Amino acid sequence: METLGGTTARSLTVAELVDMLRSAIVGGDLVPNQRLVEADLAAEYGASRGNIRAALAELTVEGLVERVQNRGARVRAVSVEEAVEITEVRAALEALCARKAAERITDDEAVELQELAGRMKDAVERGDRDSYSECNQILHARVIDISAQQTAAATIHRLRGQAVRFQFRLARQPGRPAVSLPQHLAIIDAVCAHNPDAAADAMRVHLESVADVIRSTHS
Amino acid sequence: METLGGTTARSLTVAELVDMLRSAIVGGDLVPNQRLVEADLAAEYGASRGNIRAALAELTVEGLVERVQNRGARVRAVSVEEAVEITEVRAALEALCARKAAERITDDEAVELQELAGRMKDAVERGDRDSYSECNQILHARVIDISAQQTAAATIHRLRGQAVRFQFRLARQPGRPAVSLPQHLAIIDAVCAHNPDAAADAMRVHLESVADVIRSTHS
């Protein structure tokens, strides 16, 4: 492992390749059903085929890649039905996190969430989609963080990676903020009020409405 | 790939090794924190080190094995706190399955569950722990099956693998059937009555009581 002139001369490790390939898939550089030929990827990323192979194996277990015996790997294409299922699982898990967050939240964290609620209202009033979308992500991440549920967090994160494509379309659907804003505010209120049952319900209702939208965009 | 005399002469594939190692871990042949030296496993299972290595990588993503850079792999030891978290996640996911099962269950499946309820009552009356434990597993599996939720099912299955050790101890705790039987019957009643909310609540309450028992056995 020598380093010369600031740039590393060594080739990429398996862990690095997993991260790079994961980013490429969730980022859309590698599109669903695209074949992932080991030799090609090795050449493109400047890595050995063995390491590429190992990385693909890991991503297969993560659910981002699909492999069939002797026929190679491709980017897994999640169907609408699967995306709905994934969102429903997320609904159940994030509801759990909301429940735990309502039990554990500190006063400081509560004012932080209240501020976030203010920013979301502002963003919707101003019609600022990007800001609202960003607050949305922050809210979900913050609730999971406050809940301190490692297992749930890891599972949610993995599932999210598989369904980002659908999540993405959804965000900039016209009229969507008008229905999701009150749901988000209800989540914040319940969590800050230390009301576990209400927080879980609010989160579940919110994400199941997301699932409904995904369902309807298909039919 | 030749086969001679009914037994295969080829060495083991990585998929087979993953299955064998997983069984060995969840079955207790490989105990928590036990080091998994690649060369040793290769010799023991009659496989190449490369394949053993690939199998360990997969099991690491599954959460059954722990690896640290340049220091090898060992059977992951899940702490009591983790086991509680896992059970709480299972509670959320199996509650989702119970909800969906209540929506989708057919009349035939309903009578099947009713019969199972009868067998469970009998087993508790007779004090037949093994039979009750078996019915318990069948009930959970059947509800997941009826729900037809692939994503949730896969997630539950993976998590269960990580916590079997705790599940096992619990099953033969004295006085446990007396508290879990009514919970199981409530689940069956709600699912058969096509009552999604009640089914989800009953399942969640049941598995959160399991989580409480795990918590208490520690302190």
Place this chain on the structure above:
DNA sequence: ACATTCAAGATTGTCAACAATTTCTTATAC
């Protein structure tokens, strides 16, 4: 024209050797 067979090319699966890193053992200094 259509189906079948067979060879060539492409791709994945497996393995054994080599390199790098960590851990253990032993020798040396204080």
Place this chain on the structure above:
DNA sequence: GTATAAGAAATTGTTGACAATCTTGAATGT
């Protein structure tokens, strides 16, 4: 006697080569 350092052993990380398998396309026969 303890601490430090150097060397040996054990173990993991990586690579390239070879074998097995699948795919493609041309040749052949009906």
